[in-house]
Amino acid sequence: MRFTMNHDRSNFLLGVSVTLLIAGLAYYLAxxxxxxxxxxxxxxxxxGMIWRQVVxxxxxxxxxxxxxxxxxLRLGIILxxxxxxxxxxxxxxxxxxxxxxxxLVSTLGIxxxxxxxxxxxxTVSLLTACGTAICGAAAILAIAPILKAREQSIAIxxxxxxxxxxxxxxxxxxxxxxxxxxxxxxxxxxxxxxHEVAHVVAASSVGGDQAEDTAIVVKLTRVALLVPTAFxxxxxxRRGKYQQxxxxxxxxxxxxxxxxxxxxxTMGMVPSGVIDICLTLSYLFLAxxxxxxxxxIDVAVLRKSGGRVFAAALxxxxxxxxxxxxxxxxxxx
Numbered sequence: 023m024r025f026t027m028n029h030d031r032s033n034f035l036l037g038v039s040v041t042l043l044i045a046g047l048a049y050y051l052a053x054x055x056x057x058x059x060x061x062x063x064x065x066x067x068x069x070g071m072i073w074r075q076v077v078x079x080x081x082x083x084x085x086x087x088x089x090x091x092x093x094x095l096r097l098g099i100i101l102x103x104x105x106x107x108x109x110x111x112x113x114x115x116x117x118x119x120x121x122x123x124x125x126l127v128s129t130l131g132i133x134x135x136x137x138x139x140x141x142x143x144x145t146v147s148l149l150t151a152c153g154t155a156i157c158g159a160a161a162i163l164a165i166a167p168i169l170k171a172r173e174q175s176i177a178i179x180x181x182x183x184x185x186x187x188x189x190x191x192x193x194x195x196x197x198x199x200x201x202x203x204x205x206x207x208x209x210x211x212x213x214x215x216x217h218e219v220a221h222v223v224a225a226s227s228v229g230g231d232q233a234e235d236t237a238i239v240v241k242l243t244r245v246a247l248l249v250p251t252a253f254x255x256x257x258x259x260r261r262g263k264y265q266q267x268x269x270x271x272x273x274x275x276x277x278x279x280x281x282x283x284x285x286x287x288t289m290g291m292v293p294s295g296v297i298d299i300c301l302t303l304s305y306l307f308l309a310x311x312x313x314x315x316x317x318x319i320d321v322a323v324l325r326k327s328g329g330r331v332f333a334a335a336l337x338x339x340x341x342x343x344x345x346x347x348x349x350x351x352x353x354x355x
Contacts, residue, residue: 037086038310041094041315044069045309059191061220063159064184066309067177070316083320091173091314096276098307099164101300103283104292105219111243117353118304122243125214125346126251129155133338140330145171148255149179150335151260154342156244158183158218163311164248164277168256173318180312182332186339187217194225206257209233213240215339215346246284249277 048066057065059101081312111119130151137147149171153162162179196211201208212226212233219241226237286292292300 025037027117033082034086034089037083037088038090039086040083041070041087041090041247041310041313042306044073044313045306046196048309048313049306059188059220059224060184061159061218062305062309063218063312064180067159067180067184067316067319068283068314070313071177071188071319072316073313074317074319087314087317089314090310091318092311094307094314095163095311096167096308098311099160099302100276100279100283101304101307102160103280104297104300104304106242106246106284106287106289108246108284108288110239111246114239114243117355118240119243121210121214121346121353121355122240122247124349125342126155126244126247128345129342130251132341133335136334136337137331140334142330142334143175143288145169146175146178146331147334149175150182150331151338152251152255153179154217154335154338155244156248157241158187158249159246159312160218160308162244163308165241165252165255167276168252168259173315176315176329177319178331180315182328182335183217185332186335190216190339191221191225191344193231195228198225198228204351205229206236207235207355209236210240210350210355211343211346213237214244214349215343216241217339219245249281252277 045066048062048069051065051069052060052062108308132143133151134147137150138144142150148169149162149165152165153159155161159180162176162183166176194216198208201211203211208229209226209232211237212229213222216222216225219238222237222241223234226234229237287297
């Protein structure tokens with residue numbers, strides 16, 4: 023009996039160690055010039071998928087892989103809250119808030135509608151819409167537990183957003199000098215329309231410090247809207263799926279902790295050194311979660327369903343950019 027327990031623990035630790043190894047590789051690869059735009063999280067899920075195809079994931083390791091892709095996922099999102107300073111959003115003013123809110127709501131509706139029009143699964147449609155509208159892979163990972171999404175659904179959404187986000191980031195850096203916008207307005211556009219925080223930083227940096235600082239504030243305003251968006255989705259899920267049975271409302275409790283961390287950071291109760299350590303751990307845990315997802319993904323499913331999702335997200339992203347540009351001239355930003 024004791025041997026079996028020790029054996030199970032060893033297999034569990036082996037599974038966690040594999041995700042840690044992949045996350046570590048992703049971290050260093052993300053430091054390379056082009057791959058820095060792609061980001062550690064996306065690289066981790068890609069490496070996980072490659073590992074599954076080449077090395078193969080042993081069944082005995084799966085409990086550890088499952089732990090990384092679920093428990094560490096939530097812990098990573100909670101710690102990510104320390105990146106958010108609510109006072110920065112307050113100081114930016116209501117116009118920036120409404121700019122982010124209008125783009126978020128419209129993008130959610132448009133991308134979800136386009137996905138459903140192309141007969142994409144409801145869960146994948148909503149995950150892709152959230153990833154496009156809010157903050158890429160982090161939003162997808164935060165919403166997925168509410169929807170009880172399968173690994174394949176998460177992977178499709180993350181892969182599509184990764185490709186589009188990277189493509190649009192490169193496009194922004196090329197056309198920056200042609201866009202008739204000030205550095206501040208360009209920062210607003212980048213922060214309001216690009217998918218990942220890494221994409222926003224990379225694209226806005228060509229506009230100088232003002233553009234980059236502005237872009238980050240606008241982007242973090244979108245990130246802050248993840249919490250209310252998640253609770254609205256929870257209510258919708260309950261009314262749709264759970265109204266006829268005794269299931270409990272799938273409240274994303276870990277998002278309360280995410281918000282709590284943001285409040286602690288805003289109040290200055292956490293030393294900057296501790297915040298840096300926690301954010302490093304956050305991305306490590308999220309990368310391990312993405313690696314775990316990659317280790318459970320069947321590439322054949324991606325090939326079968328990814329095209330329609332990509333088409334919907336591409337059209338939605340183009341509309342998002344156009345709407346973001348128009349709103350800059352309509353709102354008193």
